Amino acid sequence: MTVKKIIGKVHLWLGFTSGIVVFIIAITGCLYAFQAEISKGIGKSYRYVTPRQTPYLPPTQLKEIAEKQLQKKHLHSVQYGASNEAVVATFYNFEPGNEYYYTIYLNPYSGEVLKVKNMDRDFFRVVLLGHYYLWLPETVGQRITIYATIIFVVMMITGIILWWPRNKAAAKQRFSIKWKAAWRRKNYDLHNVLGFYMTWVVIFMAITGLIFGWQLLANAIYKTAGGKKSLTYQEPLSDKTKWNQATAFPVDRLWGQMQEEHKDAETIEMHFPATDTSALEVAINTDADTYWRTDYRFFDQYTLKELPVEHIYGRFKDAKGADKLLRMNYDIHVGAIWGLPGKILAFFASLIAASLPITGFMIWWGRRKKKPSR
Numbered sequence: 001m002t003v004k005k006i007i008g009k010v011h012l013w014l015g016f017t018s019g020i021v022v023f024i025i026a027i028t029g030c031l032y033a034f035q036a037e038i039s040k041g042i043g044k045s046y047r048y049v050t051p052r053q054t055p056y057l058p059p060t061q062l063k064e065i066a067e068k069q070l071q072k073k074h075l076h077s078v079q080y081g082a083s084n085e086a087v088v089a090t091f092y093n094f095e096p097g098n099e100y101y102y103t104i105y106l107n108p109y110s111g112e113v114l115k116v117k118n119m120d121r122d123f124f125r126v127v128l129l130g131h132y133y134l135w136l137p138e139t140v141g142q143r144i145t146i147y148a149t150i151i152f153v154v155m156m157i158t159g160i161i162l163w164w165p166r167n168k169a170a171a172k173q174r175f176s177i178k179w180k181a182a183w184r185r186k187n188y189d190l191h192n193v194l195g196f197y198m199t200w201v202v203i204f205m206a207i208t209g210l211i212f213g214w215q216l217l218a219n220a221i222y223k224t225a226g227g228k229k230s231l232t233y234q235e236p237l238s239d240k241t242k243w244n245q246a247t248a249f250p251v252d253r254l255w256g257q258m259q260e261e262h263k264d265a266e267t268i269e270m271h272f273p274a275t276d277t278s279a280l281e282v283a284i285n286t287d288a289d290t291y292w293r294t295d296y297r298f299f300d301q302y303t304l305k306e307l308p309v310e311h312i313y314g315r316f317k318d319a320k321g322a323d324k325l326l327r328m329n330y331d332i333h334v335g336a337i338w339g340l341p342g343k344i345l346a347f348f349a350s351l352i353a354a355s356l357p358i359t360g361f362m363i364w365w366g367r368r369k370k371k372p373s374r
Contacts, residue, residue, distance in 0.1 A: 004162065011158040012364060014151050019357035021134065021148035026354035028131035029205075033334065033347040035124045036289070046105045046115035051083040056108040058252040059270045062087055065111045066104045073100060079269040081288065086114055101125070132213075142213045152353075153206050156199050163196050184366050191359035194352045201349040208333035211326070218326065222312075227322030229312050236307035237277045238300040246302040251280060254299055258282050262295070273301045280304070290336050292327040 040047055059078050066089035067075055079088045086105040093100055101119040106112065119125045126135075133141025175196075177189040211218045218231055247253060255270050262268065266288040271281035284295040295316045298307040308314070312323040319327065331337040335346030 007158050007161050011155055011162060014155050014158070015357060015360050015364075018148040018151040018155070019361065021144060022152045023354050023357045024134055025131060025145055025148065025209075026350050028127045029209075030347055030350035030354060031127045032124060032131060033343055033350060035127075039124060043115075047086055048084050049086055049107050049109065049114075052109045054109050056080060056087075057111050058249070059255050059272075060249055060252050062089060062106055062108070062111060063251075063272065065106060065113065066091075069104055069113060069116050070102055073102070074274065075272055077269050077271045077283075078106075079267055079283075080108060081267050092119075146210060146214050149206050149210055153203055156195070156203050156206075159192075159195055160199055163192050187359050187362050187366070191356060191363055195356055198349050198352045201345060202353045205333060205346065205349060205353075208329050211329050212333075222322055222326050225322035225325050227312070227320070227326070229323060230310050231312060231326065233311055233313055234309070235281070236279050236298050236309055238273070238279050238302055238307075240276045240302070242300070242302040243276075247304065250301055250304055254280055254282065254304060257304075258284060258297075262286075279307055289339070290331045292324065292331050292337070294327075 062078050063075055070091050073091045074093060076090045076092055087108045089104040089106060091100065091102040103117045103119060104113060105115040107114060129135055132145065134144060175193065177193050178185055211221065222231060251270055251272060258268055262284045264286050265284045267285045269283040273280060278301065279298040280301050282297045285291070285293065287293055293316055296313045297315060298309060299305065300307060312319065312326055328337060335342030
């Protein structure tokens, strides 16, 4: 048996072991590609408001209004956007037995409740859980997706080896699809030609996807790039012995300070402390279409003194090259780092990746059914 035939067998059996999982991961990624644009389009009635000349209501007042809608649930944050955008109040708890995830849209000028949304019933939330965990328990689903993605990367590499033409005459047939040929030949061309054109894009997306769930790979890439901070998010603590120095409405005061210091911000998200030692966290983003430039700042809830952090999710100005690389990972994965063209590329790459297990299975099935020649 030749080396190419051995690689062909490896390619085939790896496809059998991972095909269904790869299809689910890819098709859910494809569906999620334009989530932000679609969600804004279908949610215009509650995502946007008429701008006014009056100031926004402060965070604590919006918190009080939002908590009346969802009593006994913890408010995580309120996010202010542009002058014509609703404030988004987020409630969530992911502890087993008491899980919930809600968003409430509020008019920032009047406090009017525009929409209470159960995110567990949101279409794109369901799609995302399929993409991450295959709708299985997190510890089980994440492990399966990691293994399947690693197998898929190996398959893409073996696929290139199998695709590689033997000579110039064969090369002419490997870059185009014969649309007038029989369906079996068209299916073969779709698998090989589309797979070739999208191979490196799909491999890049697979690796950035692996970084989310595979800490070993994330750390290896980060350290290789020269990173020296921690990739594990750890909240700094407030000094509760300073309770006697606490000021009234610290979140509101901090919100006013952030507005003055970050006049170029497109969103400002204020996080409320969960315990008496939690810090006040503020996320300031100057580009609402991406996340990597976000400024994460932490303050003592009693003294409002800024607290330093040892992980990569701190002040953007303090981020080094390796920190920025890991911060970019999500935006690279979904194509948002390159704007709309990047999202279109990610959409088609995911669509083609989803088609490969199907066309590959049809090639195998066709050969299995093929009558032997005389």
